[in-house]
Amino acid sequence: MTSPTVNLISECYIKPPDDALSDKTNQPIHFTPFELPFLNFNYIQKGLLFAKPPPPENQDFSITAYLDDLRRSLSATLTHFHPLTARLATRKQQNTHSYVIYIDPENNSGVKFVYATVDVTISDILTSTDVPLVVHSFFDLKNAINHEGHTLPLLSIQVTELNDGIFIGGSLNHLIADGTSFWHFMAAWSETFRSKEQKRFFKRQALEGYDPIINLPFTHQDQFIKRFEHPQYKERFFHFSSATVSRLKAKANAECNTRKISSLQAVSALLWRCVTRVRRQSGVSTETICKLAINNRSRLNPPLSDDYFGSPIQLVMGTATVEDLMAHGLGWAALRLQEAVANHDNTAVEKLVDCWLKNPMPYKLSGLFHPNTVNFVSSPRFDMYGCEFGLGKALAARSGAANKDDGKMTMYPGRDGGGSMDVEVCLLPKYMMDLEDDDEFINALSDQH
Known part of the structure; x- marks a missing residue:
């Protein structure tokens, strides 16, 4: 049985408002010994399935207006999570055998925001014995590994419109966040969307007893990049x-x-x-x-x-x-x-x-x-x-x-x-x-x- 096709409608890149980052630092953010080992792992991919408003409320529901609200609140949330709009960078120095991977806040390329549609219902997703393969297409950056954050966004949000529902899926670089941080960010975005006071921020702190800058023993990424072919499960x-x-x-x-x-x-x-x-x-x-x-x-x-x-x-x-x-x-x-x-x-x-x-x-x-x-x-x-x-x-x-x-x-x-x-x-x-x-x-x- 073939899987329904998810149709890409639009995509854009979201950044905080221009006047919101004037006091933010552009200093590199270095990774810890917990995070760098996972350069070859995939992005975190988690999302939530919502029902569209039922009749008669759905007569006033506009997907265009809803997407605008999501983009606007995401931009406001990124004011407090601005490193998520950045990209990874590598600093190499042959004479000192230095190979350092870090987040480069100066590369403020933005968070990707995708809108897509698919001809399936909530029931198709929730009543199937197996998780339908189409669910995997509700996420952007499907096969990306964390090291690709050098060129790919660190965070991509895909909003997929079902016949009777909305799926909001996030793909977040696993170097920059674990599950705790992923849901910390999603809660902050949710609070902003609902016009509540946002009390969550992007917070880092140094690990005591360890050099904050870790030199990896490489001269080129080909020395450590190993992709994984997923079997059928x-x-x-x-x-x-x-x-x-x-x-x-x-x-x-x-x-x-x-x-x-x-x-x-x-x-x-x-x-x-x-x-x-x-x-x-x-x-x-x-x-x-x-x-x-x-x-x-x-x-x-x-x-x-x-x-x-x-x-x-x-x-x-x-x-x-x-x-x-x-x-x-x-x-x-x-x-x-x-x-x-x-x-x-x-x-x-x-x-x-x-x-x-x-x-x-x-x-x-x-x-x-x-x-x-x-x-x-x-x-x-x-x-x-x-x-x-x-x-x-x-x-x-x-x-x-x-x-x-x-x-x-x-x-x-x-x-x-x-x-x-x-x-x-x-x-x-x-x-x-x-x-x-x-x-x-x-x-x-x-x-x-």
Whole structure:
């Protein structure tokens, strides 16, 4: 079945008002040891699906006026996030072996703003078993890697008009922002759109104990750029009600006689076990790994501000043999994850940073994925549904094709709140089919329908 075509109608570049940047600095913004390793990764791609106003209100709805309001509020928001309008730059000096990548605020080329249309309905998106491929076309810069921010915009917004809805999708360079910062910006834009006082800003601060300027051991980008070819995978959303999440958390803690295991760790442990089972990994002594993307802001000493705008993330890992993971229960798996998170303190962060600085080579995206690995990113704590743009509460959050492969799990808050979660699961087709027949997985979700 062919995917509907998304039609590009217009595009432009948005900047802050001319008089808004007179007091802004044009000093380069340098990246940290958390951010530079991800030069080969794709942009963050997240967005929100809204319904158009229903009758009779929709008689007064004008897409032209709505787009004007979005552009105007985006421009005003960029007054406080002006580095997002810039581009990356590289300073090379052969005689000193200096190769420094940074944000160049003087290159104020703007944020890209795209308007597109597609002949699909909200129901087409939300009732499909798999996430329809057309959703990936709701995002600009589909295959861009972060290093391409030298010539591509650091942020691109695509507004796609459906027959009965509006999708607002953002593609944001992952060097300049993680999920925390992405939704920090979207909330600021939403506040501005709704004419509320904006209290969010682009905030950076130096990492104590580290040189703010990192020299990479290269003379040309070809020495470290490695692109990743995404395989064909299935992508589905699974909803965990607040009651289901509470039950899984209670079960995991009871099995280990503890109260330390979080809701996120319990849900992640369930998926780790079930995905490992349906993969039928050869050899019971084979190692299986569960990776969790973790926010380092509060783990550093001194800590970074909660509204630090950047990408201070690392991966922590729970490991086990297939035999042990299958022989023990949910709590045993969840406790492996809880311990991995608890042990990731300032000392552990510094050790990882110091190790990378000894050989500052950007990671390959292919290295994130492995047949024995599941990867959890994003967070159900992000206030995605608090971002409203004049159309009420979003119906759903979705993501693009970026940074995905077999075993990628993306966590979302449930739309109904209360601790509910949605998990976007990416698996090879044969594994996805078996996951939906897995007894442990079925039983975990069976009480919420």
